[in-house]
Amino acid sequence: MKNKTLKNLFIVLVFIFLYLPIIALIAFSFNDSKLNIIFEGFTFKWYKILFTNTTLLDALKNTLIVAVTSTVISTIIGTLAAIGLYKYDFKGKNFINSLLYIPVVIPEIVLGISLLSIYTLMRLDLGLITLIISHIAFSIPYVIICVRTVISSMNWQIEEAAHDLGAGDFLTFRKIILPEIVPGIVSGATLAFTLSLDDVIISYFTTGPGSNTLPLQIYSMIKTGITPDVNALTTLIILVVMIILFTSTIVQMRKIKKGYQV
Amino acid sequence: MNRNLKFICLAPVVIYALILIFFPLIYILFISFQTSDNYGGIIYVFTIYNYIRIFDPVYLKVFFNSAIIGLFVTLACLLIAYPFSIFVSEKKPHIQKLLITLVLIPFLTNSLIRTYGWIVLLRKEGIFNTILESLSIIDNPLSFMYNNLGIFIGLTYTLLPFMILPIYNSVSKIDKKVIEAARDLGAKPLNIFFKVIVPSTYSGIFNGCIMTFIPAIGMFFIADLLGGGKTMLIGNLIKNQFLVSRNWPFGSALSIFLIIVTFLLVRLYKKLGGKLDDLGGF
Amino acid sequence: MVKLEGVTKSFEEKEIIKGIDLDIYEGEFLTFLGPSGCGKTTLLRTISGLEAVTSGKVFIDDVDVTNHAPQKRDVNTIFQNFALFNHMSVQKNIEFGLRMKKISEVDINKRTKDIIKMIQMQDFKDAMPPQLSGGQQQRVALARGLVNKPKVLLLDEPLSSLDLKLRKKMEIELKQIQKKTGITFIYVTHDQDEALSMSDRIAIINKGVIEQIGNPREIYDKPKTLFVADFIGESNKFKANVISFKNNNAIIKIHDLNLTLTIPDDKYKMDEALVAILRPEQINIAKKNDNINTFNVVYKERIFNGNYTKIIGKLNKTDIAFIIYNDKEFAKNTEIKLKYKPQDFVIVRSK
Missing domain, CATH: 3.40.50.300 (P-loop containing nucleotide triphosphate hydrolases)
Structure with missing residues (x-):
């Protein structure tokens, strides 16, 4: 019994460690003091100021544009690739397969500078476009891994069954294969989206003037002086993430609980 | 018909892999053998000077610092993540799911934002010092950051989920019957832990260590913000070569060096029976 | 179709x-x-x-x-x-x-x-x-x-x-x-x-x-x-050879049973190795006065199978299986006299 209490205490301590900085940020988004040091009184004023801070809002907009675009594109390419690499053989397949692991294992900074190098070589202006391309570059392998997990555990006879029942190639793909691998695609897309929102290092090298993303904007603000409206924005973002995640977790928990009782 | 489908599936990924992975890496390999003109340009004269320069004591010190900090961070993450994963895996399945999601939530908000959260907590006028001072435990504020301690806390915090996920995955896959069998055969708890549980999670442990150590030595912004620029990690060095000193050939040589270290670690991981698909822990 | x-x-x-x-x-x-x-x-x-x-x-x-x-x-x-x-x-x-x-x-x-x-x-x-x-x-x-x-x-x-x-x-x-x-x-x-x-x-x-x-x-x-x-059902297999030809028939000898049979010739060669097959249910325990088409096996084991019991006995070095429908017990190494009908044999080539 005592053993169990200690174990639970450890779990709680880890969670305190994980949530401490976030709670600090949230708490100080309601702090009246501009200096962000001591709690001087409850206020919503930073939320009002936030909506007039165009630099910050622009950065948020850029972040979302990059995240959504790169997620859509990398999910499409990644899903097709996972299917193609599973089903078809071609010359150099092993080579392509090993290339795909590189973005997962090498340090982000190396991917960042190597992309910066070729953008310079190709004389591409750094900006939203290069940012999106870079995010696609590091997301695709993760999407492939997620989709491949589902594909390799799938019963591929359903494809033959569909042909056997009279469905052609494209119809089989759209009506049978695609719906079966939706869970993999969803987890791949979620991962791509999260990685894009989270990225600092690769964005740092591949963005240009006027296309700051939120993390980069905050990075420069921390160096020059930060205001609590950043806390306010962060609080809102965390709120959105929490709502989305909790709904999906509760749905999944119910499923697991059901299975557990049976 | 089938050929069309094959083409649609494979053409994009092949183009992507060649243009956005293969070509950039070959290109920096190429640059790393060229000469810098010291004004940000590249003179196309072959040299191996950039690789010799890596062994300059100034840079060796950076490698040494990075390795030490990286190892400490990896060890700290491991010591937190392993018991945590074991304790979580003893819960009911739906509670496990909830707890693991709770681990992921902070990770879904940007790492830079969370680093900023640590600044709020750790700096001289920060929450920790304010609390300690108001409780009269200390008279003068402690230096939690702008030193190696700050870097250590920031990296450990940021990379902890990367250690928890692979370890939790391998721990939760242990067949409970194996543990029961070991107990049945007379093994004591400590023996069960070191002889049965730990060996069957080696690949998870190594996976977590790679996913912690490699990013740790590259995360320049944490060293920048929480270390106050006093300690340089390899990441800071590469960043400076590209954006400050504008010596791309040397920066490229450093990157190639980092890639080689990474691949050696990954090969070791594969030798220990790890699967590449599990790297990243998702 | x-x-x-x-x-x-x-x-x-x-x-x-x-x-x-x-x-x-x-x-x-x-x-x-x-x-x-x-x-x-x-x-x-x-x-x-x-x-x-x-x-x-x-x-x-x-x-x-x-x-x-x-x-x-x-x-x-x-x-x-x-x-x-x-x-x-x-x-x-x-x-x-x-x-x-x-x-x-x-x-x-x-x-x-x-x-x-x-x-x-x-x-x-x-x-x-x-x-x-x-x-x-x-x-x-x-x-x-x-x-x-x-x-x-x-x-x-x-x-x-x-x-x-x-x-x-x-x-x-x-x-x-x-x-x-x-x-x-x-x-x-x-x-x-x-x-x-x-x-x-x-x-x-x-x-x-x-x-x-x-x-x-x-x-x-x-x-x-x-x-x-071999694939369908269980078979007792006896080695046999072609020993002569007569009209359109071949005469074969089953060595273990010391039995010769006349079968239609299927382009056999002289001395060709054949296998004579009997299903377990085609072998029965002989009565005391049965003297032709019998052979002895040494009792080895019994396998109870619900509505019938399978008995395994040894003839020289080969196992012979047969079926009984009662609870008869045998002591180890007892000799059991068995009988068969020559027309039950199915003859196939050994390869």
């Missing part, structure tokens, strides 16, 4: 099907029986079109379909692990084939409803496949094929993932459905019990060729090769 002409199939230089000619009649239940890796599933897949033939021709209803894609052939397959579409309800699974044929909505509804009723799944028509039991999934898979009223239904070891009891029940159901619908069934299995109990005809396949084809009784009673005799 289905005709195969010199069908061969190779995978990477390795010939899996070695030139098969076969006529399958309308409305029959034909089984391809053979050990795993014999090519029986591949042969089935050349009929469904899921595998292209390397050479030879496939006809369905006198139409050459050799180059037709599976979706263009009027056959349907029931897969080993059912291959149900897990994201579609039972009803949607069953409708799928009809929808591909672009039949009127009214027809689709009627045919689907009828078949769901036939497999007694009315209460489960909106369930998703993963919620169903193995037997229910099996029925849905069957209905999904049958609803299209194919000319031929191909079944690829459809019962192998079910447990024994359910398998026995489904065997009966399958046979009844086949009779009721009158559709030609081509069934693949490695299980001889399934084959013997359901089939009108059985084709024994070994290493890519048909060793023998015939009704279950013929296959069991008159195996043409040692392989068939």
Whole structure:
């Protein structure tokens, strides 16, 4: 019994460690003091100021544009690739397969500078476009891994069954294969989206003037002086993430609980 | 018909892999053998000077610092993540799911934002010092950051989920019957832990260590913000070569060096029976 | 209904099907029986079109379909692990084939409803496949094929993932459905019990060729090769040699029994090695005064099998199995006198 209490205490301590900085940020988004040091009184004023801070809002907009675009594109390419690499053989397949692991294992900074190098070589202006391309570059392998997990555990006879029942190639793909691998695609897309929102290092090298993303904007603000409206924005973002995640977790928990009782 | 489908599936990924992975890496390999003109340009004269320069004591010190900090961070993450994963895996399945999601939530908000959260907590006028001072435990504020301690806390915090996920995955896959069998055969708890549980999670442990150590030595912004620029990690060095000193050939040589270290670690991981698909822990 | 002409199939230089000619009649239940890796599933897949033939021709209803894609052939397959579409309800699974044929909505509804009723799944028509039991999934898979009223239904070891009891029940159901619908069934299995109990005809396949084809009784009673005799049922095997020829007959000697038999000559060579086969139930315990067609074995062990008991005895160095229907006990190493009828022997070549 005592053993169990200690174990639970450890779990709680880890969670305190994980949530401490976030709670600090949230708490100080309601702090009246501009200096962000001591709690001087409850206020919503930073939320009002936030909506007039165009630099910050622009950065948020850029972040979302990059995240959504790169997620859509990398999910499409990644899903097709996972299917193609599973089903078809071609010359150099092993080579392509090993290339795909590189973005997962090498340090982000190396991917960042190597992309910066070729953008310079190709004389591409750094900006939203290069940012999106870079995010696609590091997301695709993760999407492939997620989709491949589902594909390799799938019963591929359903494809033959569909042909056997009279469905052609494209119809089989759209009506049978695609719906079966939706869970993999969803987890791949979620991962791509999260990685894009989270990225600092690769964005740092591949963005240009006027296309700051939120993390980069905050990075420069921390160096020059930060205001609590950043806390306010962060609080809102965390709120959105929490709502989305909790709904999906509760749905999944119910499923697991059901299975557990049976 | 089938050929069309094959083409649609494979053409994009092949183009992507060649243009956005293969070509950039070959290109920096190429640059790393060229000469810098010291004004940000590249003179196309072959040299191996950039690789010799890596062994300059100034840079060796950076490698040494990075390795030490990286190892400490990896060890700290491991010591937190392993018991945590074991304790979580003893819960009911739906509670496990909830707890693991709770681990992921902070990770879904940007790492830079969370680093900023640590600044709020750790700096001289920060929450920790304010609390300690108001409780009269200390008279003068402690230096939690702008030193190696700050870097250590920031990296450990940021990379902890990367250690928890692979370890939790391998721990939760242990067949409970194996543990029961070991107990049945007379093994004591400590023996069960070191002889049965730990060996069957080696690949998870190594996976977590790679996913912690490699990013740790590259995360320049944490060293920048929480270390106050006093300690340089390899990441800071590469960043400076590209954006400050504008010596791309040397920066490229450093990157190639980092890639080689990474691949050696990954090969070791594969030798220990790890699967590449599990790297990243998702 | 289905005709195969010199069908061969190779995978990477390795010939899996070695030139098969076969006529399958309308409305029959034909089984391809053979050990795993014999090519029986591949042969089935050349009929469904899921595998292209390397050479030879496939006809369905006198139409050459050799180059037709599976979706263009009027056959349907029931897969080993059912291959149900897990994201579609039972009803949607069953409708799928009809929808591909672009039949009127009214027809689709009627045919689907009828078949769901036939497999007694009315209460489960909106369930998703993963919620169903193995037997229910099996029925849905069957209905999904049958609803299209194919000319031929191909079944690829459809019962192998079910447990024994359910398998026995489904065997009966399958046979009844086949009779009721009158559709030609081509069934693949490695299980001889399934084959013997359901089939009108059985084709024994070994290493890519048909060793023998015939009704279950013929296959069991008159195996043409040692392989068939070994594969179907249990056999007692006695070594024999051709010792002389007379008219159109060959005279052979079974050494262990010191018996000579006259059999029709099948282009045997002098001294050729043959095997004489007796089924365990064709050997009985001899009475005291029986003197001809008897031999002695040394009792080794008994295997109780419910309604009969199998006794194993030793004749020189070979094990001889025979069946008794009572509880008679034998002491170890007792000599047992057994008798047989010479006309029961089936003679096959030893290779």
